[in-house]
Amino acid sequence: MDEHKENIQTKDVNVKMSDPGEEEKTKPCSRVIPEEESAPEVSSPQSNSDFSHPVYKEIALANGQINRMSRDELKKKLADLQLDTRGVKDVMKKRLKSHYKKHKLMQSAGDGGPTDTYYDYICVVDFEATCEEDNPADFHHEIIEFPMVLINTHTLEIVDSFQEYVRPELNPQLSDFCVKLTGITQKMVDEADTFPGVLQRVVDWLKERELGTKYKYAILTDGAWDMSKFLNIQCQISRLKYPSFAKKWINIRKLYGNFYKVPRAQTKLSTMLEKLGLKYEGRPHSGLDDSRNIARIALRMLQDGCQLRVNERIHAGQLLSVPSSAPVEGAPPPHGPKSKD
Numbered sequence: 001m002d003e004h005k006e007n008i009q010t011k012d013v014n015v016k017m018s019d020p021g022e023e024e025k026t027k028p029c030s031r032v033i034p035e036e037e038s039a040p041e042v043s044s045p046q047s048n049s050d051f052s053h054p055v056y057k058e059i060a061l062a063n064g065q066i067n068r069m070s071r072d073e074l075k076k077k078l079a080d081l082q083l084d085t086r087g088v089k090d091v092m093k094k095r096l097k098s099h100y101k102k103h104k105l106m107q108s109a110g111d112g113g114p115t116d117t118y119y120d121y122i123c124v125v126d127f128e129a130t131c132e133e134d135n136p137a138d139f140h141h142e143i144i145e146f147p148m149v150l151i152n153t154h155t156l157e158i159v160d161s162f163q164e165y166v167r168p169e170l171n172p173q174l175s176d177f178c179v180k181l182t183g184i185t186q187k188m189v190d191e192a193d194t195f196p197g198v199l200q201r202v203v204d205w206l207k208e209r210e211l212g213t214k215y216k217y218a219i220l221t222d223g224a225w226d227m228s229k230f231l232n233i234q235c236q237i238s239r240l241k242y243p244s245f246a247k248k249w250i251n252i253r254k255l256y257g258n259f260y261k262v263p264r265a266q267t268k269l270s271t272m273l274e275k276l277g278l279k280y281e282g283r284p285h286s287g288l289d290d291s292r293n294i295a296r297i298a299l300r301m302l303q304d305g306c307q308l309r310v311n312e313r314i315h316a317g318q319l320l321s322v323p324s325s326a327p328v329e330g331a332p333p334p335h336g337p338k339s340k341d
Helices: 054-067 071-080 089-110 176-182 186-190 195-208 225-237 252-260 269-275 287-303
Strands: 121-124 143-152 157-165 217-221 248-251 312-315 318-321
Touching: 054 089, 071 089, 089 252, 121 287, 143 176, 143 195, 143 225, 143 287, 157 195, 157 287, 217 225, 217 287, 225 312, 248 252, 252 269, 252 287, 269 287
Parallel strands: 121 217, 217 248
Antiparallel strands: 121 143, 143 157, 248 312, 312 318
């Protein structure tokens, strides 16, 4: 649903935001966008260095030289290094800086200096939910598609995916608008399981891949809304406790804006793809296809040297930021759905 989730109404649903800001209501069947706090650019973990190491002076000098390069010079240098030459000038500049930084840190690590840290796997999630064209205030949005796309951060590949449709219970009949927008038909949801059953299979899928036990992993979303709104609301509707593995996540829009130094208006899915020289693959507003395209952005950011790390969390229904100085932690081992009753 990406950009079309900006107008979710949460009346009569206990969802609190730490910084509610002003809701954007430019498109139907879309998300409430909380005002996001500006965060410093993500770089090497503070726990690994206080940035006084000489390697950072070398990196800073190289960054200054790169800042003075023209677009053609950047493209030639990237080609010489056999790096991707696609994207706007600022993206190419960041890619070259990150390549040099990573190279210098790898050399430094061999001498016992600072290093970068990554999760073993990242799970990309982008829900689809019931909606109507005018999004009435008393309408409760229920998850109707639960996709996950798994990224291996070491091989920089999409290695697996999960997808199931979900049968809504409060509003079992999909609107014509919802069907047209998402491509999810009434037959698909009628034949699907309800949310608790689907969530159990998501947990089983994560367990089978030993995430949270053998491998360190994190959830990644395109914005804050999938977890803080959709999953939070759905758990209340289904009378389930909010799953612990989804209480912290990577908001890729925040990291993209901070890493490439672009304004918030340039962090929509379509714009991020365009600025990186990529094209959308699949059907827009398909949860699985949206997740795959978000994963492609995440992979490009990893290739460009960005450290994807948790930057948001939910506590008692409240959306909170996770500072870049916080220790890098993976999601806990997944557990089956627990009833609130």
